[in-house]
Amino acid sequence: MGARTVWKIKTSEEHAIHLYSHWQGEHKTRLTQVALQSARPRWEDDAYCARIIISSLIGKDWGEETGWGIMAGHPDAEFFEEEYDPVTIDVGKKLVFVDGDAYTFEELVAFDHSEMMKCIVGDCQDQIPKDVWVEESGFCVEHSHAYYNQELDHVTLERIEN
Numbered sequence: 001m002g003a004r005t006v007w008k009i010k011t012s013e014e015h016a017i018h019l020y021s022h023w024q025g026e027h028k029t030r031l032t033q034v035a036l037q038s039a040r041p042r043w044e045d046d047a048y049c050a051r052i053i054i055s056s057l058i059g060k061d062w063g064e065e066t067g068w069g070i071m072a073g074h075p076d077a078e079f080f081e082e083e084y085d086p087v088t089i090d091v092g093k094k095l096v097f098v099d100g101d102a103y104t105f106e107e108l109v110a111f112d113h114s115e116m117m118k119c120i121v122g123d124c125q126d127q128i129p130k131d132v133w134v135e136e137s138g139f140c141v142e143h144s145h146a147y148y149n150q151e152l153d154h155v156t157l158e159r160i161e162n
C-alpha cells in the first residue's frame, strides 16, 4: 500500500518536471501550500522557484533511497501512478492547476488547509472538509441527519422506505 502521487512542475508549454512520491498523496494540498510558501521570495525566478518547490516537497527525505522519483518530459505525459487529484504547478504563469482548476500561487497558499473527503453514502457526491467528515463518521450533513434520525439502513446506508 502506498499513497502514490505526482507533482508536475511546468517550466514551459513543452516541459515539466514530474516529481513522484510513494507516500505523500494524503497530504498533497498542504505540502503544495508549504512548498509555494517556501518559494515565495523566488516566485519571479522560474528556475529557483522550481528548485525550492522540489526541495520543500522532498524535505527530509533527500538522501533516502526510496520514496521519491523524478522524470522530465511533456506536461501531459503520465510517467507515474496518481491516486489523488492531479496537481500541476506552472512556475512561468504562477498558476497551480488542481484537478483542472486554476489557482494563483497566492490563492493556493491562502486555501483552507483542511482536505475534502467524499460522503460514504454510495451515490452521494458531496465533499466535506476532512475534520467535519471525521466528526460526522464520514457522512455529509444531510446524510448525517438521516443516519441519526434512523432514515438510513445502518448496514447498506440506503434510505429506508416508509
Ligand SMILES: [Zn+2]
Residues within 6 Å of the ligand: 119, 120, 121, 124, 125, 126, 139, 140, 141, 142, 143
Ligand atoms: Zn451524503
